[in-house]
Amino acid sequence: MAEAIYDSSNIFAKILRGEIPSHRVYEDDAVIVFMDVMPQGQGHTLVVPKAPSRNLLDADPAVLGPLFVHVQKVARAVKKAFDADGVTVVQFNEPASGQTVFHLHVHVIPRFDGIPLKPHSGQMEKPEVLAENAGKIRMALAS
Known part of the structure; x- marks a missing residue:
């Protein structure tokens, strides 16, 4: 099997470049954190490194430490x-x-006891709900 190549036209690369809007929660030199537009639960958030890689398998190991420090904070x-x-x-x-x-x-x-995750379907959340949830998370990060 040939090694897969990073495609810079993917939706997250476009979000990183500001070509597609997102409900941002946090951003620094290493990562961007934003709301998933098709959430599986209230507050579903994505932590995305700015460095290009398809996934964990081909990521530069130097990216992983800062990424998971941010995952823990989020x-x-x-x-x-x-x-x-x-x-x-x-x-x-x-x-x-x-x-x-x-x-x-x-x-x-x-996650909430007794409440299963919703499917990651094509059902997009209302922008105002995503904005409100991003605000709640920003407040929690700041406190």
């Missing part, structure tokens, strides 16, 4: 922001695993 913030019982952290690699956007990213989803 996980703590979403748990607090939504008074969640727990947090699911998921990362997919290649189509067989369920990866559909080929830029490394980590899903951070607040």
Whole structure:
């Protein structure tokens, strides 16, 4: 099997370049954090490194440390922001695993006892809901 090549036209690369709008929660030199437009639960957030890589399998190891430091901060913030019982952290690699956007990213989803995740369907959340949820997470990150 030939090695897959990073495609800079993927949707997250376009978000990083500002070509597609997003509900941003946080940004620094290493990562961007924004709301998933097709959330599996309230507060579903994505942590995306700025460095280009298809997924964990081909990422520069130097990117992974800062990425997961941010994943931990965001996980703590979403748990607090939504008074969640727990947090699911998921990362997919290649189509067989369920990866559909080929830029490394980590899903951070607040979880509540007895409430299953919704399917990651084509159902987009209302922009005002995404904006409100991003604001809650920003407040939790700041406190």
